[in-house]
Amino acid sequence: MKILVTKNKEEASKNAFELLQTDIINGAQVLGLATGSSPLGLYQKMTSSSVDYSNLISINLDEYVGLKPTDPQSYHYFMEHHLFAQKPFAKSFIPDGSNPNADEVINHYNQILATYPIDTQILGIGNNGHIGFNEPGTPFNSQTHQVKLTPTTINANARFFTSSNDVPTEAYTMGIGSILQANHIILLAFGKPKADAINKMINGKITTRVPASALQKHPNVTVILDEQAASKLA
Ligand SMILES: N[C@@H]1[C@@H](O)[C@H](O)[C@@H](COP(=O)(O)O)O[C@@H]1O
Numbered sequence: 001m002k003i004l005v006t007k008n009k010e011e012a013s014k015n016a017f018e019l020l021q022t023d024i025i026n027g028a029q030v031l032g033l034a035t036g037s038s039p040l041g042l043y044q045k046m047t048s049s050s051v052d053y054s055n056l057i058s059i060n061l062d063e064y065v066g067l068k069p070t071d072p073q074s075y076h077y078f079m080e081h082h083l084f085a086q087k088p089f090a091k092s093f094i095p096d097g098s099n100p101n102a103d104e105v106i107n108h109y110n111q112i113l114a115t116y117p118i119d120t121q122i123l124g125i126g127n128n129g130h131i132g133f134n135e136p137g138t139p140f141n142s143q144t145h146q147v148k149l150t151p152t153t154i155n156a157n158a159r160f161f162t163s164s165n166d167v168p169t170e171a172y173t174m175g176i177g178s179i180l181q182a183n184h185i186i187l188l189a190f191g192k193p194k195a196d197a198i199n200k201m202i203n204g205k206i207t208t209r210v211p212a213s214a215l216q217k218h219p220n221v222t223v224i225l226d227e228q229a230a231s232k233l234a
Pocket residue numbers: 034035036037038039061062123124125126127131132133153157
């Protein structure tokens with residue numbers, strides 16, 4: 001893993017934007033995208049740039065089960081608002097959280113991933129080391145699946161909802177196996193609450209208890225941190 005410790009989010013997002021740009025110049029056509037606060041600075045750099053993404057494909061990691069794309073808490077809405085409205089892609093895929101038929105959603109998404117292998121995957125990380133919505137215990141060879149969110153994740157994501165009771169308890173997510181298929185992975189993490197997960201991801205044992213530790217098996221991962229997220233690195 002290549003680790004970049006930056007002064008702050010601004011510098012980190014600039015680095016991520018430049019790395020992504022280099023990948024695109026070198027032929028990346030399919031971008032794996034993430035939600036959450038960590039990639040927001042990168043999406044701001046993308047929307048304020050003159051780069052045209054309309055020939056590229058985007059594939060998002062995950063979506064809450066039970067939310068319509070028009071729901072302001074859905075990841076569809078998040079992506080539309082923060083990126084796609086300003087920078088449309090040729091095609092953008094996000095799991096259909098409004099479809100309760102999990103098999104249908106999962107098979108369709110796995111087909112999409114097989115048709116459009118991801119060149120560069122943007123990732124955040126949960127405080128408990130989850131990637132996408134792959135909670136501790138998820139097998140490293142997992143493909144798209146439906147998950148029950150852990151109380152830690154529900155609490156962490158409650159900040160985006162009126163109360164933690166409003167946070168959906170299930171999600172559809174790309175699996176760890178799907179994520180590891182990407183040619184290049186750029187993981188962004190900021191702030192003290194991420195420090196422990198980041199240290200375990202980089203220096204800890206490779207274990208399903210820390211989903212992000214699977215990234216130690218990948219040959220081309222760039223981790224971009226601020227000083228707080230890097231503060232527990234040995
Ligand atoms: N499913 C998303 C993850 O993809 C994201 O990495 C994580 C961290 O969010 P944040 O970047 O806001 O800390 O939140 C959610 O659980």
